[in-house]
Amino acid sequence: MLPDGTGPDGPEVHNVLSVLAGKRPLAPEGWVIVADPKAQEEALTLAASSYQRALLMGGENLSGSTLKGKAKKYGATYAHSRKDLLSRMSDAKVPWREAVTYASGRRILILGNLPKQAWER
Numbered sequence: 001m002l003p004d005g006t007g008p009d010g011p012e013v014h015n016v017l018s019v020l021a022g023k024r025p026l027a028p029e030g031w032v033i034v035a036d037p038k039a040q041e042e043a044l045t046l047a048a049s050s051y052q053r054a055l056l057m058g059g060e061n062l063s064g065s066t067l068k069g070k071a072k073k074y075g076a077t078y079a080h081s082r083k084d085l086l087s088r089m090s091d092a093k094v095p096w097r098e099a100v101t102y103a104s105g106r107r108i109l110i111l112g113n114l115p116k117q118a119w120e121r
Helices: 011-020 037-046 050-057 075-091
Strands: 032-034 096-100 107-111
Touching: 032 037, 032 050, 037 050, 037 075, 037 107, 050 075, 050 107, 075 096
Parallel strands: 032 107
Antiparallel strands: 096 107
8 A cells, every 4th residue: 555545456566566665676677667656647738648657657668769660760750759758848847857777777767755766777
């Protein structure tokens, strides 16, 4: 049970609970870790496109390697879109950071305040 009375749901919450308990969680399986659902909600209001919403929900990643087909051809445009979203989030004081894993060098978006993990570079 979390301090606010809600129950944990999903691997992101499990990772946060593991950190709070002093355990070392495994590296994330998705492209985003939501340490604070309110931060994600606020970030979603700042998203200007379905691609930006997918970034915040974990369907796309920060490097752009998940782009396929025609979207991959326009990678620079998507990179600009990612930069704009992160800039708007910083301006709105939404807590976020980028983490890079040791194992594969994956770029993970972390929404909310989460201490550095054992799997991060």
